[in-house]
Amino acid sequence: MAGWFSENGLLLGLALLDGLSYAALVFMVAVGLNLVFGVLRIVNVAHGSLFAIGAYTAASLGLFLSARGLPPAAGYAVLLLAAVLVGGVLGPVIERGVLRRVYGQEDVLQLLVTFALFMILEDVQKLIWGVQPLFHDAPMKFLGTVDVPFGEDVIPFTAYQIFVVPGVAVATLAGLAWFLRRTLTGRVIVAVTTDKEAATAMGIDAAKVTLLTFTFGAALAALGGALASPTTSLVPGVGAQTIVLSFAVVAIAGLGQIEGAALSALMIGMGRSIAVYFEPELEVVVPYLIMVAVLLVRPQGLFGVVETRRV
Amino acid sequence: MNRLVEPLLALAATALLVLAAWAVPWLKFVLTIALAKGLAVLGILLLLRAGQVSFGHSMFMALGAYTVAFLAPQVPEALLLLPLAVLFSAVAGLLIGLFVVRYRDIFFSMLNLALCMVFYSVLEKFYAITKGTDGIRVTPITIAGQEPGRETQEWLIFGLALVLAVGSGLLVRAYLASPMGRALAGIKTRETRLEFIGVPARRVLLFAYVLSAVMGGCGGALLAMTTRHVTPLLSYWTASGELVFILILGGAGSALGPFLGAAAYELVRVYAAALVADAWQMILGGVLLAVILFAPQGLWGIVAGRLRGRA
């Protein structure tokens, strides 16, 4: 028994390391989704496509620039640039062009309009980048590997995976928390999230806030994709998988909750990688089981606020 | 106007379907699928009356389809398999319903979605039983003890689907006109008021949920008998999105809407896929976007508007 624990304890440690970077990526997508929901009250199904487009843009930009002699270290700036580009262009286009026309309509129409966008963006992505797997792994290779001790043995991890990806996620979380609590714009966003009517009555320009939040959320999704691009092959369908996981994260966290998204992303990331070690067949189903279990106990999510019942 | 016009239109539509299926043999296959999906969408329409969007209803379709695939070797009779699929989906609908009717709005949607993904993962992962992503081939079945040739069999299943579609349409009309059905609308507007007058909202919603699960299962069973092959993709979240899509496309204002939407959806899909194998999703997405932005009442809304204008 003790032997089982010492051996599997070590494995568990490895699983947690693996889960960390996965959780970080899921968090980047889910936090944007959650932020957008808080202000717009729309679950954006196309959010996963923004992740995918961010990833593709980062990889193509990276390949294009490094073919023209860009030093590998600058590759990280390219990742950020891709996120800003995708968020800055697609965010306003989607919000102004499409979403704004359905505000105040029935929930189902708001949900479906983003589903339509998702379908369109999936094919746009195929038309632009084709179907061959695309990868640009220079940013990952540049930092090399780190040997993590494992009993007598060592396990090489890529430094990118265990430092850069979680690092960016932590920085995003801290930055967001600071932004939402300490800056005027951030507080305005919080105000609109909490009570849109009251906030508008106080003279807040809701249209501007929505545009800003959506663009910001889109950029976060694209940044998540850009971060993922050096370690994975990009293929059609990435967006669909990512978004459905983010739904689970958001539902577990409670809608509009930033810290909650971090915690539930961790739960999902860890749960998944523990499954790969001990019961690989459960890998796919773990996130949803966690979600169902959490909602059984806390119907409003871990950090959600119970809404008062209207009469 | 509605009382007479709707059945007349249904009659005309039925005649048109039969004519199309007769004129182009291959369309018979496509239209049977459309009728099967229309059945499942009709179930979602019920829930939408209560303001709730199930983004996971394809799980009941998959359940019905897999029931047929699993039991066909033992019970190779369509008229027995259909009631069995109904039974299983009713039980599943009741169990899941007891859980999900406690939730509203986005949580209702997301929970259904999560459960649908759980079912998808189970189908995908238990390879020994479900044959995983390859799916199961449905062994040949008899209809009312007859073992007709392929051509006749296709006609019989098509006819079965038509009968079920018309029957369920009438059932839904009667149900929505009944006090139980009218209480659904109460859940949408002000649930608390409903409880003040002594109507148990959860039980009202549960009844509708089980009914909608049954229709989903029925649709799935028909689908399996038509395509003769079932895969876990039937339960992927995008399949659920597709069902909601069909509802909005067809229009939620009438029991005819789902079938109108399903026929339009399937025809657009197959012709788009034949014309541009690479971008059929984009075309569908574009159609959906146009419907939401310019005709939020769906195709039925257009038809009804025309009729009203003339009358």
Next chain:
Amino acid sequence: MTDAAFTRRAALLGAATAGSLLFAGGKAGAQQRPAELKIGITTFLSGPASVFGVPARQAAEMLFEEINKAGGIGGVPVRAFFVDEGPGTDHLVGEYRRLVQNEGVQLIFASISSGSCLACTPLSDEMRKTTVLWDCGTQRIFEEGPHPFAFRTQGYATPEVLAPLLYLLKHKPDFRSIAVINQDYAWGRDSWEIWKTAMDTLKPGVRVVAEMFPRFGATDYSTEVTRLLAARPDVILSTHWGGDLVTLVRQAAERRLFDRSTFVLPVAEASMQILGRTMPAGHVIGARGDHWNNHPRPKDPERLRRLVEDYRKRYNEYPIYPCHHMAQAISATQAAYAKAIQAKGGGWPNDQELANAFRGLTFDSPTSSITLREDGQGLEDQIVGMSSFNDRFPFAVPKDMVIFPAAMVSTPVGQKSVDWLKTLKPEILAQVPAAIAG
């Protein structure tokens, strides 16, 4: 009735009539020589598997163009209808029906995915339409029942997995533990069952330290790689292919998993070009057949050279094995029509006569000749070797190649692979031909 609605219906009826006319043409009883020979081809045009599907389509387009320039097949020009396997099996069975009932194709080349093939062969029985299984590998097709209209013009899972195992047992016999990471669908599951059965028969006592079946099309294997690094198996088997294999090899190579374990990759060939120098040397690689670019003694060196050069000229890349499998299906079709037309004294064959011609057919591929057995299964030799680099190719090719004769590694007609593999004797290793340096 408004105008718009009227024209809509008119258009629908118009389409309907056109469709039914096409249909009538397709199943006409008296066999006139048709204006064109329509072939439906199902292949991956989207999704991660399109790295196989698109090159195969390119090969088909190139070869059909060549054939049409030379007068077609039996004097009839060929027209191909490509269908995407990507959207899934239920979509595909609908498309199969459309090809037969609406487009009136004379025969169908079905499927890369084993799952697609398992769905299409029963349709071929039902619709009595000759179906050439041009790439899928599952052994279940012909072992679980007869399919009078289906023929596979290349090897299949059992020889494709058994040959690499025999190679490993011959060249690196001292392994004691193994791990498997295969895609989660018929091919991944079946190939592991074949390997495990044969391994337990020929070398009992090998410890299996991990069995992993990640989702088909997975993009991230970092957790799986960590687990394999920690488990340190002597051998890692992976029958991954396409984009999935590329991702797996990249992620494993970056973290030096190839230094710790010997990989056996039976479907490596098609990914070597994309991987380039990322693929480490000294691991067992296969090609699902004998069509390596550096085949040591092809039957028709000139034809192989021409195929490779034409393809390279046109698409700026080397042909990969799905291109060769497509070429085999096309060669078989040419040979079958020639045989059928001759048998009918110059007349055009109907569906049954075409199927009769396929049975027992022998046709040439650039590298060897392939015979279709009485159950419809083709006998194709297998070449397995060790990954290495030379100055002829910018990517890994095998050295120390062994050519396994098809009959040696295929399950005899009428037996099930898993049962047959249990009867293997260690003496089979003595029959393995000597390696050719390459």
